[in-house]
Amino acid sequence: MVEAGTPGASWRFSDPEDCTKEAQRVLRQNDRGGYTVPTPNIYPFQWNWDSCLVALGWVTFDETRAWQEIESLFIGQWPDGMVPHIVFHRDDPGYFPGPDIWGTASLWGDRLAVPTSGISDPPLAATIALKLWRGARDQQQAKAAVERLYPKIAAWHRWFHTARDPAQDGMVAILHPWESGRDNSQDWDAALSRVPTDDLPPFQRRDLDRVDAAQRPRKEQYERYLSLILTFRGKGYEPKAIYEASPFRMVDIGTVAILLRADRDLRVLAETLGYREDLVEIDRWIARGESALDRLWDETAGVFRSYDLISGGFTDAITSASFLPFYGGGVKPERCTRMVEVLERWGTQSSYPVPSFDPGDQRFDSLRYWRGPTWAIVNHMIAEGLTGCGHEGWAARIAGATARAIRQSGFWEYFDPITGRGLGGDDFTWTAAMWLAWARDFSPPNDSSEDAA
Ligand code: GLC
Numbered sequence: 001m002v003e004a005g006t007p008g009a010s011w012r013f014s015d016p017e018d019c020t021k022e023a024q025r026v027l028r029q030n031d032r033g034g035y036t037v038p039t040p041n042i043y044p045f046q047w048n049w050d051s052c053l054v055a056l057g058w059v060t061f062d063e064t065r066a067w068q069e070i071e072s073l074f075i076g077q078w079p080d081g082m083v084p085h086i087v088f089h090r091d092d093p094g095y096f097p098g099p100d101i102w103g104t105a106s107l108w109g110d111r112l113a114v115p116t117s118g119i120s121d122p123p124l125a126a127t128i129a130l131k132l133w134r135g136a137r138d139q140q141q142a143k144a145a146v147e148r149l150y151p152k153i154a155a156w157h158r159w160f161h162t163a164r165d166p167a168q169d170g171m172v173a174i175l176h177p178w179e180s181g182r183d184n185s186q187d188w189d190a191a192l193s194r195v196p197t198d199d200l201p202p203f204q205r206r207d208l209d210r211v212d213a214a215q216r217p218r219k220e221q222y223e224r225y226l227s228l229i230l231t232f233r234g235k236g237y238e239p240k241a242i243y244e245a246s247p248f249r250m251v252d253i254g255t256v257a258i259l260l261r262a263d264r265d266l267r268v269l270a271e272t273l274g275y276r277e278d279l280v281e282i283d284r285w286i287a288r289g290e291s292a293l294d295r296l297w298d299e300t301a302g303v304f305r306s307y308d309l310i311s312g313g314f315t316d317a318i319t320s321a322s323f324l325p326f327y328g329g330g331v332k333p334e335r336c337t338r339m340v341e342v343l344e345r346w347g348t349q350s351s352y353p354v355p356s357f358d359p360g361d362q363r364f365d366s367l368r369y370w371r372g373p374t375w376a377i378v379n380h381m382i383a384e385g386l387t388g389c390g391h392e393g394w395a396a397r398i399a400g401a402t403a404r405a406i407r408q409s410g411f412w413e414y415f416d417p418i419t420g421r422g423l424g425g426d427d428f429t430w431t432a433a434m435w436l437a438w439a440r441d442f443s444p445p446n447d448s449s450e451d452a453a
Contacts (some may be wrong), residue, residue, distance in 0.1 A: 007444060009443075010408070012407065012409060013406075013410075014328075016407070016440055016446065019407055019443075020435070020436065022410075023057065023328050023435045024436070024444040026411050026427050026429060027058060027429060029427065030429045031065075032089065032222050034071075035069060035072040035073070035089065036069065036431065037429070038053065038413075039292075039413065039428045040096075041324070042207055042211065042413075042425045043425070044095055045090075045092065045095065046073060046087040046089060046096050048084065048086070048087075048121035049085075049122045050430050052068055052069075052070060052127075053124065053128070053380075056128065056131070057350075057432060057433025057434070057435075057436040057437050060436045061436070061438060063136060063137060063138055064138075064141065067132065067142070070128060070132075071145065071149065071231060073090075073125070075089070076085060076113075076114055077152055078108065079111065079218075080112050080163070080239065081159035082159045082163070082239075083120060083156045084117045084118065084121075085179065088114060088116060089114055090397075091104070094205060095206055096203060096207075097226060097229060098321075099115035101226075101229065102116070102117050102233065104116050104117070104118050104237065108345040111432055117178075118232055118233065119175065119176045119179050119229075119232070120179055121159065121178075122180070123153075123156060123160060123258060124262065125149065125156070125262070126157070126265040126269060127261055127262050127265045128147055128307075129145070129271055130268055133146050133212065133269075133425060145275065145311050149270055149421065150266075150270070150273055153262075154275075157259070157262065157285065159239075160363045161285050162239075163239035163243070165288070166243060168288070169288075169291070169292065170256070170287075170291050170292030171256075171295070171309065172251065172256060172259060172289075173243065173250075173251055174250050174252045175228070175242060175243065175249060176228050176248060177192065177225065177248070180250075180254055181254070182252075182254065182319065182320075182321060182370040183217055183221075183225075184218070184221050184368070184370050185317065185321075185371065186357055186363050186371060187306045187321070189317075190311070190316070191247070191249075191311075191315075192221065192224045192248060193311065194310070194319045195224040195228055195247050195248055196227060197224060197227055200223055200227060204224075205222055210425070211424055214368065215368060215369060217423055228246065228247075228248060232245075232246070247310065248260075249308075249310050250307065251292070251306060251309060251437075253296050253305060253306045253307075254306075256289065257325045257326075257328030258327065258328065260286065260289035260290065260329070260330075261328045261329055262326040263285045263289055264329065278396055294332075295307070298314055302335075302341060303318050303338070303342050304323075304325050305317075305322060305401070306319075308323040317358070318361070318381065319356055319357050320355065320356045320357070320374075320379075322339075322342075323343065323382045323385070325339075326382055326389060327381040327384055328385070329385065329388060331389060333390075336389045336391065343394060345399035346359055346360070347451060351401065352374050352405050352418070352419075352420050353374065353398055353422065354374060354378065354382055354417075355372055356371065356372060356375060356380055357370070359372070359417065366416045366417060369414065369424065372417065373416060374401075374405065374414065375415075376406070376431045376434035377434055379398050379399070379401075380402070382398060383396075383398040383438070386398070399441070400442045400443070400444075402434065402438075402439045402442075403435070403439040403444075404420060404443070404444075405420040406434075409421060410427075411427055411431040412428060413425040413428045
């Protein structure tokens, strides 16, 4: 393991207090009144799982604003329960594909208040709402917010468990790589190669105006992202029609783990609020999630993997999402031990774990988005899960590495897991939120010569 730095002149923030003030500034700067944008230059709208995680940052200094971050997301909820991955509260020409490409504005008539994308995102809202409620200083405000949110979140989970799991066996599918939140992961390469790209209209990406192309998805991936959208749009986003038509139908291990955790947390919300009549249905979802997780375990590799519902096999990648079942909870101790062995191996090959892809695989790319770089949000979820199953040492190591990367480089979208160099967009909201909510507690103090990791 290459040891990576103690606070010094080359650090962007040698004083952790300055880092905290700057993180708060980033959240305020990216606040558009009730919701934040991930970073103004690349992502000028509200993103679903970003907002849920960003609420954990807001709550450290403005509890009311934290609740707004989640509630504003549900302004974009579709009448069928789906919560889109982007809510276009206000138009902005700086992003492709914008609301005109998605074409959802007229889909639901006046039943949808704002234009949105037509696909979803990993469902974190129940988990974050429960966490905020448990820690709330203002219990009255928290209870009122959860009362409003609960039926909306339950409808979203029901949508996942029906529209995306027609076989009713827990193998909940994503139909677009963006639904995993890990856009260009090696997990999706084989399935994406099935997506046709003939007859695409000409289009212009906006991300490459702002970020070095070496750190972003390639052109051929963007073409396939667009092709899928146009297929879904052509079918009016009707759930059954798009499930059947999509050449990309994947069981993302990250989504399954996050949904399982969220179902468990939704159950706690239902019980506490007195919605006992919902428990039977939620228990069924939890049982299905557990059985799907079992099917996604690869005994030979000693990790969980994503699964291709069309080809009928595991993906050939081990990614950071393979560790998200720690967050989902309930992983058998012997499996946890096997997974930690894989983490150990990855830790000898990267100073800032957890890389988003196996650093020992020749397809590893330390710069390119979800094909190698380390992401604070995923690290946070993995670390929280590791703590829950008795691997506090590894949890602290991941948190310490994330804190070091932030203090050395700033609030970047993602980081090179070998050097800690910041990559992608700067002043990134969820990275700032992860500093406030978590990483700062594992950061070395200003004058320390010891590494917290
Ligand atoms: C990228 C990321 C996704 C995130 C979005 C906004 O698409 O892959 O996970 O939600 O940017 O930050």
